[in-house]
Amino acid sequence: MKSSKTLCALATGATLFLAACATVPPGPPPDVVRLQSDLDRLHSDPRIANNAGPELANADAAVDVLARNARVLDARAYTQGVYIADKLVGIAEATALARYAEQRGSELGIEREHLLARSDSHTTTIVTTTQAPTAVVRSDITPPAPVVRETIRDDGVVVVPRERAELVAMQRQMPGVESRLDARGLIVHLDNYSFEPGRAELTPTAEQSLDGVARVLATDGDAGITVEALGADGLATARAAAVRDYLDARGVDGARIASRTVGYREGLARNDRRVDIVIQGDYR
Amino acid sequence: MASRRFLPSGFLILAALAVSGAAAAVDRDTAQLELTQAVTAVQTAERDDAARYAPADLDEAHSMLGSAQRAADGRSWDDTALFAERAKVAGDLASARSRQHRAESATAEIERSVDSLRHEIGGAP
Numbered sequence: 001m002k003s004s005k006t007l008c009a010l011a012t013g014a015t016l017f018l019a020a021c022a023t024v025p026p027g028p029p030p031d032v033v034r035l036q037s038d039l040d041r042l043h044s045d046p047r048i049a050n051n052a053g054p055e056l057a058n059a060d061a062a063v064d065v066l067a068r069n070a071r072v073l074d075a076r077a078y079t080q081g082v083y084i085a086d087k088l089v090g091i092a093e094a095t096a097l098a099r100y101a102e103q104r105g106s107e108l109g110i111e112r113e114h115l116l117a118r119s120d121s122h123t124t125t126i127v128t129t130t131q132a133p134t135a136v137v138r139s140d141i142t143p144p145a146p147v148v149r150e151t152i153r154d155d156g157v158v159v160v161p162r163e164r165a166e167l168v169a170m171q172r173q174m175p176g177v178e179s180r181l182d183a184r185g186l187i188v189h190l191d192n193y194s195f196e197p198g199r200a201e202l203t204p205t206a207e208q209s210l211d212g213v214a215r216v217l218a219t220d221g222d223a224g225i226t227v228e229a230l231g232a233d234g235l236a237t238a239r240a241a242a243v244r245d246y247l248d249a250r251g252v253d254g255a256r257i258a259s260r261t262v263g264y265r266e267g268l269a270r271n272d273r274r275v276d277i278v279i280q281g282d283y284r
Numbered sequence: 285m286a287s288r289r290f291l292p293s294g295f296l297i298l299a300a301l302a303v304s305g306a307a308a309a310v311d312r313d314t315a316q317l318e319l320t321q322a323v324t325a326v327q328t329a330e331r332d333d334a335a336r337y338a339p340a341d342l343d344e345a346h347s348m349l350g351s352a353q354r355a356a357d358g359r360s361w362d363d364t365a366l367f368a369e370r371a372k373v374a375g376d377l378a379s380a381r382s383r384q385h386r387a388e389s390a391t392a393e394i395e396r397s398v399d400s401l402r403h404e405i406g407g408a409p
Binding site for chain 2: 055076080083084087088090091094095097098099101102104105108109111112115116118191193194196201203204205206
């Protein structure tokens with residue numbers, strides 16, 4: 001009697017176990033499948049895959065942990081895991097797309113500078129430089145304006161003073177930064193789009209440019225720096241201060257940086273709210 | 285596998301405890317640390333102008349942070365850690381989406397400017 005009861009209990013247990021197994025669908029839970037599908041989408045998007053940093057690795061790892069342990073996690077841990085993994089996937093996507101946009105913005109900024117140069121017929125290509133005490137700059141299209149104090153040889157090569165060549169070298173250390181050389185020195189150009197509309201807050205693209213400028217200026221303690229904001233009003237003053245403060249925070253001594261606003265001149269659009277950073281070597 | 289080092293520690297700990305069957309008891313110090321990190325993440329999102337560019341994500345982060353702080357007031361450290369961890373990732377997401385929005389807006393403006401210049405140069409006699 002006792003053994004038949006035991007057998008019955010075992011049979012019941014086995015039946016319940018089999019029934020439980022039958023009700024559990026094979027494979028990962030739907031939440032995990034959705035997250036895996038989201039990750040597949042991110043990996044197949046070149047804008048994201050090519051700009052993925054640790055954020056995508058985070059998301060991959062979180063979904064992986066969740067997929068492998070989903071069936072043994074208690075409800076609280078599982079829900080938490082899904083929540084965290086979901087956010088990490090979102091962070092990976094947004095961060096990669098931000099990087100993509102910033103990179104594209106930087107490339108477009110360079111293209112715009114080239115287009116502006118073409119439209120002004122001021123294109124000068126620098127092909128060789130910095131051999132102290134003089135540097136050699138070749139003008140492929142037109143010689144530079146005479147105010148820059150170069151001398152032009154018969155073969156079209158322009159010889160510039162060493163200090164001027166230092167600015168050329170400095171310019172070359174700022175890839176992706178819109179800049180030009182003129183009589184005042186090396187001019188780094190931050191246009192309207194470097195700031196949030198109507199505000200003094202720098203855009204991420206502008207911050208990226210200023211990071212490159214700061215790296216160069218922080219290692220050259222002699223260069224004079226003036227931040228010039230176009231438009232003599234509070235916005236111009238605030239934008240000049242924002243640029244100065246940003247450089248100061250990135251290792252360029254704020255005491256070296258003068259700032260001023262510049263009123264509108266003839267030929268300038270009233271909505272042109274650019275800020276220029278004028279970098280002067282010993283060359284004056 | 286190497287990428288796993290980037291995982292938020294809280295999630296790994298929670299998952300490991302649950303998998304091993306141990307009680308997921310969080311002590312006060314751990315919960316306070318999670319809470320501090322969550323506060324920092326939410327403040328960072330606010331500085332990143334998430335209220336303007338990612339308001340829904342920032343609201344969610346605030347909501348989770350509020351739940352974490354209430355749990356801490358009630359000395360429920362498990363819940364404090366759980367909600368704080370949520371607030372942290374929600375704050376991080378708000379920051380990331382804010383950065384994305386700002387970058388895309390700035391790039392769109394530059395693109396319009398470049399298109400306009402191309403048109404001017406192309407249309408010049």
